[in-house]
Amino acid sequence: MDDTLVSLYQRLKKRGLTSSGKKNILLELNGKTTHDPLPEITGDTASQESVFGAAFDSLYNYNDNNMLQAMSPPTSTYITQIRSLDELLEKDKQREKDGFPRKIRVGRMIKPGKGSKGKVVVIPTTVEEKFIHNPYFKQDQEDQASGGTGKGEEGEVIGEEPVREEEGQDGQGPGQGEGGQHEIESSAYDLGKILTEQFELPNLKEKGKKRSLTRYTYELTDKHRGFGQILDKKSTLKKIVETNIHLGNLPDINDIDPTRFLISPNDKIYRILSREKDYESQAMIFFLRDYSGSMAGKASALVVAQHVLIYSWLLYQYENQVETRFILHDTEAKEVKDFYTYYNSKVAGGTQVFSAYKLVNEIVEQENLITDYNIYIFHGTDGDDWDSDGKQAIPEMKKMLSYANRVGITIAQHAYSASKKTEVENYIIKSGLLEKSPELIRLDVIPEDVDETRLIEGIKRLIS
Amino acid sequence: MELINQHTKRIMEGCKERAREAGLEFQDESLEYIVTNRDLLELTPKIMIPTLYDYWVQDVEVLKEKGKYELYPSNPYETVINTRPAISFYNDNNPDWLNVMIFYHVLGHIDFFQNNLFYRHTWDYDFTGQALSDKRVIAKLRAEKGRWVDYVIEFSRGIDNLVGYYNELSLLDSPPSITHSKKMNFYFDHFLQNIKKINISNYIKEVDRYNQSLKHNKERGEKHFFSKVERKYPEFEELFKKSLQKKSTSKKDLLQFIMENSSILKKEENQWMKSVMQVIRKTSLFFQPQIRTKIMNEGWASYWHETLFMQDDRISGHEVDFARVNAGVTAMPRVGLNPYALGMRLFYYIEESAEKGRLSYDFQRLNDSEKRKKFDSKTNEGKNAIFQMRKNFNDFLFINTFIDQDFINRNNLFVSGRRLNKSKMVWEYYVKSRNAKQYRQMLFDSLYHPPHIEVDQKKSTEDSLYLTHKFEEKPLVKEYLLNTMIGLEYLWGGSVNLETSEYLPESESKEYAMYTSFMGSPGEEREKPEMKWQRVLYTIKDRKLIREQL
Numbered sequence A: 001m002d003d004t005l006v007s008l009y010q011r012l013k014k015r016g017l018t019s020s021g022k023k024n025i026l027l028e029l030n031g032k033t034t035h036d037p038l039p040e041i042t043g044d045t046a047s048q049e050s051v052f053g054a055a056f057d058s059l060y061n062y063n064d065n066n067m068l069q070a071m072s073p074p075t076s077t078y079i080t081q082i083r084s085l086d087e088l089l090e091k092d093k094q095r096e097k098d099g100f101p102r103k104i105r106v107g108r109m110i111k112p113g114k115g116s117k118g119k120v121v122v123i124p125t126t127v128e129e130k131f132i133h134n135p136y137f138k139q140d141q142e143d144q145a146s147g148g149t150g151k152g153e154e155g156e157v158i159g160e161e162p163v164r165e166e167e168g169q170d171g172q173g174p175g176q177g178e179g180g181q182h183e184i185e186s187s188a189y190d191l192g193k194i195l196t197e198q199f200e201l202p203n204l205k206e207k208g209k210k211r212s213l214t215r216y217t218y219e220l221t222d223k224h225r226g227f228g229q230i231l232d233k234k235s236t237l238k239k240i241v242e243t244n245i246h247l248g249n250l251p252d253i254n255d256i257d258p259t260r261f262l263i264s265p266n267d268k269i270y271r272i273l274s275r276e277k278d279y280e281s282q283a284m285i286f287f288l289r290d291y292s293g294s295m296a297g298k299a300s301a302l303v304v305a306q307h308v309l310i311y312s313w314l315l316y317q318y319e320n321q322v323e324t325r326f327i328l329h330d331t332e333a334k335e336v337k338d339f340y341t342y343y344n345s346k347v348a349g350g351t352q353v354f355s356a357y358k359l360v361n362e363i364v365e366q367e368n369l370i371t372d373y374n375i376y377i378f379h380g381t382d383g384d385d386w387d388s389d390g391k392q393a394i395p396e397m398k399k400m401l402s403y404a405n406r407v408g409i410t411i412a413q414h415a416y417s418a419s420k421k422t423e424v425e426n427y428i429i430k431s432g433l434l435e436k437s438p439e440l441i442r443l444d445v446i447p448e449d450v451d452e453t454r455l456i457e458g459i460k461r462l463i464s
Numbered sequence B: 001m002e003l004i005n006q007h008t009k010r011i012m013e014g015c016k017e018r019a020r021e022a023g024l025e026f027q028d029e030s031l032e033y034i035v036t037n038r039d040l041l042e043l044t045p046k047i048m049i050p051t052l053y054d055y056w057v058q059d060v061e062v063l064k065e066k067g068k069y070e071l072y073p074s075n076p077y078e079t080v081i082n083t084r085p086a087i088s089f090y091n092d093n094n095p096d097w098l099n100v101m102i103f104y105h106v107l108g109h110i111d112f113f114q115n116n117l118f119y120r121h122t123w124d125y126d127f128t129g130q131a132l133s134d135k136r137v138i139a140k141l142r143a144e145k146g147r148w149v150d151y152v153i154e155f156s157r158g159i160d161n162l163v164g165y166y167n168e169l170s171l172l173d174s175p176p177s178i179t180h181s182k183k184m185n186f187y188f189d190h191f192l193q194n195i196k197k198i199n200i201s202n203y204i205k206e207v208d209r210y211n212q213s214l215k216h217n218k219e220r221g222e223k224h225f226f227s228k229v230e231r232k233y234p235e236f237e238e239l240f241k242k243s244l245q246k247k248s249t250s251k252k253d254l255l256q257f258i259m260e261n262s263s264i265l266k267k268e269e270n271q272w273m274k275s276v277m278q279v280i281r282k283t284s285l286f287f288q289p290q291i292r293t294k295i296m297n298e299g300w301a302s303y304w305h306e307t308l309f310m311q312d313d314r315i316s317g318h319e320v321d322f323a324r325v326n327a328g329v330t331a332m333p334r335v336g337l338n339p340y341a342l343g344m345r346l347f348y349y350i351e352e353s354a355e356k357g358r359l360s361y362d363f364q365r366l367n368d369s370e371k372r373k374k375f376d377s378k379t380n381e382g383k384n385a386i387f388q389m390r391k392n393f394n395d396f397l398f399i400n401t402f403i404d405q406d407f408i409n410r411n412n413l414f415v416s417g418r419r420l421n422k423s424k425m426v427w428e429y430y431v432k433s434r435n436a437k438q439y440r441q442m443l444f445d446s447l448y449h450p451p452h453i454e455v456d457q458k459k460s461t462e463d464s465l466y467l468t469h470k471f472e473e474k475p476l477v478k479e480y481l482l483n484t485m486i487g488l489e490y491l492w493g494g495s496v497n498l499e500t501s502e503y504l505p506e507s508e509s510k511e512y513a514m515y516t517s518f519m520g521s522p523g524e525e526r527e528k529p530e531m532k533w534q535r536v537l538y539t540i541k542d543r544k545l546i547r548e549q550l
Helices: A003-015 A019-030 A045-052 A064-069 A085-097 A163-169 A181-199 A233-247 A298-317 A339-344 A353-366 A393-401 A423-431 A452-463 B006-021 B037-046 B096-115 B117-122 B127-145 B147-157 B165-172 B182-195 B200-216 B221-232 B236-250 B254-261 B268-292 B294-311 B319-330 B339-355 B361-365 B369-374 B382-392 B395-402 B405-411 B436-446 B478-492 B507-516
Strands: A105-110 A121-126 A145-149 A157-162 A211-225 A269-280 A283-290 A323-329 A333-336 A374-381 A406-413 A441-447 B030-034 B086-090 B413-421 B426-433 B453-455 B465-469 B496-505 B531-541 B544-549
Touching: A064 B096, A064 B319, A085 B147, A145 B426, A145 B436, A233 A269, A283 A298, A283 A339, A283 A353, A298 A339, A298 A374, A298 A406, A298 A452, A323 A339, A323 A353, A333 A353, A353 A374, A353 A393, A393 A406, A393 A423, A406 A423, A406 A452, A423 A441, A441 A452, B006 B030, B006 B096, B006 B294, B037 B086, B086 B096, B096 B117, B096 B294, B096 B319, B096 B382, B117 B165, B117 B268, B127 B147, B127 B268, B147 B268, B147 B478, B165 B268, B182 B200, B182 B221, B182 B236, B200 B221, B221 B236, B254 B268, B254 B453, B254 B478, B268 B294, B294 B319, B294 B339, B294 B382, B294 B395, B319 B339, B339 B382, B339 B395, B339 B405, B395 B436, B405 B413, B405 B436, B413 B436, B426 B436, B478 B496, B478 B531, B478 B544
Parallel strands: A283 A323, A283 A374, A374 A406, A406 A441, B030 B086, B465 B496
Antiparallel strands: A105 A121, A145 B413, A157 B426, A211 A269, A323 A333, B413 B426, B453 B465, B496 B531, B531 B544
């Protein structure tokens, strides 16, 4: 057990704790987990998987192309698969008008290819519903069974596989990402496009603070003498006339004979490709994620999935110009460098929500972000907080509200605590901030086992 | 897509000659194409049938998780397709020796397609040709009706896994008709037993009386017999007539039933929908046998590529190459199920057993293990036996009949299990059982098995369709119910009921289980909650789904 955590616990205990609060804290305290980032998988993952990875594949997964000719299923960028994306979305809208539920879904993360490098791709998907038996159903809760060959007594263990990899097979949520940051970003951009078009999320307000961004566009607006990309004929002709006047080569201004023009090389005026600074209003998004021990499982998956959606949508809405900061917190908060780390860090430790809020306030202050940025803060948690009445969190929250354009808090409520309100929810409601500044702060409580549609509904609530 | 070159085609023809000598039977013509990645991109959504009808879902990534084979009971990515002539697809850079091996494998498949009785309904036409004309029909309809064609395709596909595949087969390949009249069958099999429920001695008396009547007069005996029956049971004649009518409709699958009885499809302006539904149904029927013979089909092809290539002179110089590739295909995995390996071993096992006369009653009666080991009646029937299996069996029969303890022991097979070791946070793979019965059960559980859902004609009315899902200890996927049933309601033109079974956890244990999984990692052991089955009825009306317990 971490000493600092234990002493923190002792202090909290002195201040008085409810029995359930104590139980929760102890559970987190005693958890053996750490925040170690997931190990990067290097080299050939196929060789790893060849022993057990495919063990519980359906026997129908085998096919001649693969087995005999070593032809793997065709690979393509998913862009080509959704080339008719607009058309599809249009069709989907029409479905709704015809009275059928929509069919295109978003935000599925898939890891294409077994044993491939396993990159994360976000794509629009659909499913064809049929009456089928539930493949996940197991009446006697027995462990999975498959075939096997070779030596070994009944009951003998013949191999092991780390649990984490198994989580990854789920294909969704944190802990599966082996892809680099770039892949998340580029596909998130496309996901954002789908989100906006499909769900008609309300646009964020332009705050009008125009300032230069590091983005440049290249335009053919500048003129240049002597060389360039396109000859500007009108300017060139003007220049030639000017030159000829100077040379006295233009006797009668009313009767110009172009064939007699003298042309200097410097008279040619070209349009030249030039770098232009682009001006747009800009936004800074803070993503805050509770990665304490209690967030294990679905709660984390949910929060992260929602943040992926928000992140994607913002990327699209602001044409890749949003700046994002990622903050993880347990009892202490830290900033991580990219979405990849944010997305993949494992849960462990205790919970103090205020630490994250405080860090945001510090960053904003130190970097003087208020003057230049629209600031948005999205926080995902399961609602457990050792600081159970928000004594520390609420002041920090108030501070945040003084500059933020919107603070959106998502509480993924555990099924076991579904009946009662969580601590974070409690103290935020009690503080009255929700009524006082409904434009600035939104709270959304979702049960931990909801689908994407509910998540997107949640985003609407957070940013509408 | 282009055809293989002349040189490679000659290799194929050489393979055909040798395969025929070994006893395989297949049509002379076959088409072999070289495919690129781009070709495959276009082919895979169309299940490798180049001429399959267009449908927008083919352009979208479809969720393929566990259960994908329940949704799509057809291999989307196969080398050979069952058409006339058979079409197969190849890499453009296979070396010749490898092509020889692949060609033998392919010929094994073609032989299987064209001789196994579970493919009987695909023998009389070329599916690609059929599909092409269907594709044109659908394209033409789409030009006229627009998106409604896609809705009908979607809704029909929603129930295309419930096609009456076995009904269709039994129509085609019925055994030579038995000489008894329908009337007599009805009287003895149904009327006396189910309606009159007479006791055994009376039943036997009736049988006796029937036989006596026939003995007296061969031609008029039956008439004479039934004249007495009519006096005794005046209602018999009426019931018999009714039963004849019923028979004609009872063998319809859901798609057929809807096509014949739906109020909305009866309307003149909706006739076109039936053509679309027909296409979906035919396509689904075509793919049914493949997934039901996966182990046999791959086993058969592997058996032949190994057997034939080893005898082929073209192997010389590539023995090691072949060994490597072949081992990759047909080695039994330490954990997992490889249909190639399992099927091939079963065929070898059957061949050997038949060769020694062990598929006989004499052998089965033998209890002495020493004698069993030495039993060999040198029948020389091995090849004949496997050709019989290839003709008459599907995966279920194959596994159920031939996987016995001898086979398990000889191949060192076991059922493997996976469990969570919490202290080490690893999945442990372990040997669960070496019992043949359990191994068979494990295989059965992994075989394709669509739900058994039928129209309950008694409970259905003119506007309300009543479906019954037969209880097999397997619940349906709940999330899919709404959309599937919306589709059904649309096609049926009225409300639709589905009676099914659900597995309900008792509520008290629930909370505790949730709590213990607090630090939840998947598969964590929980207190086993008490659970029970319950019959529930889903009703869709005006696109609203209602659930009630029965």
